[in-house]
Amino acid sequence: MRVNEVMTRHVRVASPKDTIREAARIMAQIDAGVVPVGENDRLVGMLTDRDIAVRAVAEGKGPDTTVGEVMTPDVQYCFDDEDIDEVCQNLGDQQIRRIPVVNRQKRLVGILSLGDLALSGGNGATGETLAAISRPGGMHSQADH
Numbered sequence: 418m419r420v421n422e423v424m425t426r427h428v429r430v431a432s433p434k435d436t437i438r439e440a441a442r443i444m445a446q447i448d449a450g451v452v453p454v455g456e457n458d459r460l461v462g463m464l465t466d467r468d469i470a471v472r473a474v475a476e477g478k479g480p481d482t483t484v485g486e487v488m489t490p491d492v493q494y495c496f497d498d499e500d501i502d503e504v505c506q507n508l509g510d511q512q513i514r515r516i517p518v519v520n521r522q523k524r525l526v527g528i529l530s531l532g533d534l535a536l537s538g539g540n541g542a543t544g545e546t547l548a549a550i551s552r553p554g555g556m557h558s559q560a561d562h
Contacts, residue, residue: 420504421497423534424518424527430455433462433485437469440484453517453525454488460517460525462488494519497526504529 431440431452443452444466454462464484472478472487494517495504508516508531518527 418501419497420495420499420501420518420529421527423501423536424497424529425533426527428453428517428525428528430525431464431484432456433483433488435484436481437464437473437478437484437487438480440464441466441469441480449515451515453492453528454484455525458524460492460494460519460523462490463492463517464488492517495529496521501534505534 429443429447429452431443431454433454433456440452444450450466452464453460454464462485464487468487468489473482478487493507493511493513495507497518497520504516508514515528515530517525518529520526
C-alpha cells in the first residue's frame with residue numbers, strides 16, 4: 418500500500434509570517450498539535466504545540482511572535498508514492514506520530530498520521546509503529562538518565 422492511498426489530503430498550512438496565535442487557532446480548528454509551515458508552495462517547517470510552549474511561552478515570547486521564529490525548520494517528510502511499511506519503520510525509528518507528505522517535486526500534498534494508518538486497516542504495521550514511537554527514553558524522556 419502507498420502513502421497516497423491513506424494520507425489526509427486537505428492540509429491546513431501556516432505561513433512563517435503568521436503569528437503563533439493564528440497557528441494555534443488552526444491547531445484548535447483541526448484538533449491537532451501540529452501544523453505544517455509552507456511558503457511559496459514549499460514545506461519550510463513544522464510547528465507543534467510543543468514548539469509554542471517551549472520556544473515561545475517558556476522564553477517569554479508573546480502570541481504575536483511569528484511562526485518562523487519558533488517552528489522546527491528541519492522537517493522529516495515522506496513521498497506520496499512511498500510504501501507504507503517503509504514509512505511506518507521511519508515513524509517508529511524517529512518517534513513521530515505525523516509526517517508531512519510531499520510529491521517528487523517536493524510540493525506538500527498531504528499529511529500522514531497514525532490515525533490515517535489505523536483507519537486504513539493496514540497490515541499490522543500501525544501497532545508496531547505506535548509501540549516504537551511510545552518506547553521510553555530519547556530526548557524527551559523524563560526518566561532518570
